[in-house]
Amino acid sequence: xxxxxxxxxxxxxxxxxxxxxxxxxxxxxxxSLLSKENLNLHNLPKLxxxxxxxxxxxxxxxxxxxxxxxxxxxSQNLKNSTASYDLVRKMRASILVLGPLLSRFREAKxxxxxxxxxxxxxIDIHLDGLSKLGVDFxxxxxxxxxxxxxxxxxxxxxxxxxxxxxxxxxxxxxxxxDGISIINNAAQEPEIIDLAxxxxxxGAKISGAGSNSIKIVGVNDFYQADHSIMTxxxxxxTYTIAAVxxxxxxxxxxxxxxxxxxxxxxxxxMGANLKIDExxxxxxxxxxxxxxxxxxxxxxxxxxxxxxxxMALMSLAEGTSQITEKIFExxxxxxxxLNRLGANIKIKNDTAYxxxxxxxxxAQVMASDLRASVSLVLAAxxxxxxxxxxxxxxxxxxxxxxxxxxGKCGPSIIREK
Ligand code: EPZ
Numbered sequence: 546x547x548x549x550x551x552x553x554x555x556x557x558x559x560x561x562x563x564x565x566x567x568x569x570x571x572x573x574x575x576x577s578l579l580s581k582e583n584l585n586l587h588n589l590p591k592l593x594x595x596x597x598x599x600x601x602x603x604x605x606x607x608x609x610x611x612x613x614x615x616x617x618x619x620s621q622n623l624k625n626s627t628a629s630y631d632l633v634r635k636m637r638a639s640i641l642v643l644g645p646l647l648s649r650f651r652e653a654k655x656x657x658x659x660x661x662x663x664x665x666x667x668i669d670i671h672l673d674g675l676s677k678l679g680v681d682f683x684x685x686x687x688x689x690x691x692x693x694x695x696x697x698x699x700x701x702x703x704x705x706x707x708x709x710x711x712x713x714x715x716x717x718x719x720x721x722x723d724g725i726s727i728i729n730n731a732a733q734e735p736e737i738i739d740l741a742x743x744x745x746x747x748g749a750k751i752s753g754a755g756s757n758s759i760k761i762v763g764v765n766d767f768y769q770a771d772h773s774i775m776t777x778x779x780x781x782x783t784y785t786i787a788a789v790x791x792x793x794x795x796x797x798x799x800x801x802x803x804x805x806x807x808x809x810x811x812x813x814x815m816g817a818n819l820k821i822d823e824x825x826x827x828x829x830x831x832x833x834x835x836x837x838x839x840x841x842x843x844x845x846x847x848x849x850x851x852x853x854x855x856m857a858l859m860s861l862a863e864g865t866s867q868i869t870e871k872i873f874e875x876x877x878x879x880x881x882x883l884n885r886l887g888a889n890i891k892i893k894n895d896t897a898y899x900x901x902x903x904x905x906x907x908a909q910v911m912a913s914d915l916r917a918s919v920s921l922v923l924a925a926x927x928x929x930x931x932x933x934x935x936x937x938x939x940x941x942x943x944x945x946x947x948x949x950x951x952g953k954c955g956p957s958i959i960r961e962k
Pocket of ligand 1: 567568569571637638664665666667668669670671672706707708709710711732849850872873874915916943
């Protein structure tokens with residue numbers, strides 16, 4: 546397994562162009578299952594999760610041609626609607642194929658995704674919503690099997706929690722159902738808007754994406770479409786936090802800064818010196834960074850995917866901070882590793898208590914989930930001495946060749962097989 550070695554006391558200069566969003570790209574790629582025409586996607590990130598999704602789609606018979614950051618997908622000759630455990634266990638987002646396959650095939654068999662490092666990750670909200678569209682489900686020997694007689698039928702669905710994946714699954718299934726569907730208490734993440742924009746380019750009739758109520762008027766056919774994926778707000782937020790931690794002038798480019806309002810407000814309240822444009826954030830050195838208290842929440846609240854990163858910053862800030870994680874039940878895997886690097890963080894139930902004014906010292910640490918891994922990289926950049934981060938495959942799932950991306954802006958990060 547690859548590991549990376551990071552020299553502490555890193556310099557950071559210049560700017561970085563943010564790539565396409567993993568969490569927008571995955572559902573948009575899945576939407577190709579609904580169409581018999583080409584779907585051309587642009588500005589895709591080059592990540593392990595994309596390769597996993599390409600393998601999964603190909604296993605159904607989707608033809609996928611990749612040319613750098615562009616994909617052409619065609620689902621004219623689908624041959625099966627079963628997703629194997631081996632493919633699904635690598636990436637939870639595989640469950641997103643359930644709705645489109647049921648819409649197209651009237652039946653689907655997907656290995657249950659199982660839990661992951663940050664929680665049990667149930668799919669009850671997905672299944673409940675799809676059942677309301679007319680799907681009969683049974684779960685046995687680790688698979689969820691769905692079947693629908695005739696076409697899916699539009700209806701009103703109220704989610705018990707604004708689940709991102711469930712909103713996407715149901716929206717895709719309803720796109721070609723008979724009649725009108727309304728999703729109430731829908732997730733409002735920007736990635737939902739990106740998916741709706743792409744589906745509408747393919748011929749869907751979706752309105753209200755980005756609000757908590759989405760209306761989908763079922764249509765019969767989809768057409769050839771081109772779509773360029775939005776940029777990755779979590780990667781943008783990660784590198785913004787890195788620059789604040791290193792207290793260096795740095796610019797994060799090619800973003801939609803409106804997607805980062807909660808992080809921007811939090812960093813400013815901590816004393817960060819930020820210059821915000823529509824498509825970039827420039828971090829300037831600040832006199833002092835102070836601790837604060839945050840609670841993660843569904844968009845537009847503070848994103849759970851930036852919780853681990855801001856925790857590393859809080860360890861350096863003056864004064865204590867608190868983070869309450871309200872989205873996932875076990876998303877503090879990075880705490881013990883940050884403590885190995887010199888942080889002093891205690892957990893009580895869903896809240897982490899972070900002592901400020903700490904100094905990170907290089908050590909060997911273990912990556913766990915995708916965002917926990919990058920919080921260790923941020924801490925390592927500020928540490929005294931060298932840090933070795935093991936199991937960086939977690940990192941590769943969400944950050945394109947981080948050693949090259951950051952390496953071009955000053956830090957010394959070396960990957961070893
Ligand atoms: C998406 O996951 C993202 N992944 C996650 O990013 C992100 O952390 C999460 O949304 C929240 O913003 C992708 O978009 C591929 P949820 P998703 O359904 O859809 C519970 C990353 O780092 N829940 O909104 O799985 C669930 O257990 C990843 O890029 C149910 O109980 O998130 C969790 O506690 C990590 N039943 C909460 O809701 C369900 O049927 C939020 O989950 C579905 C979810």
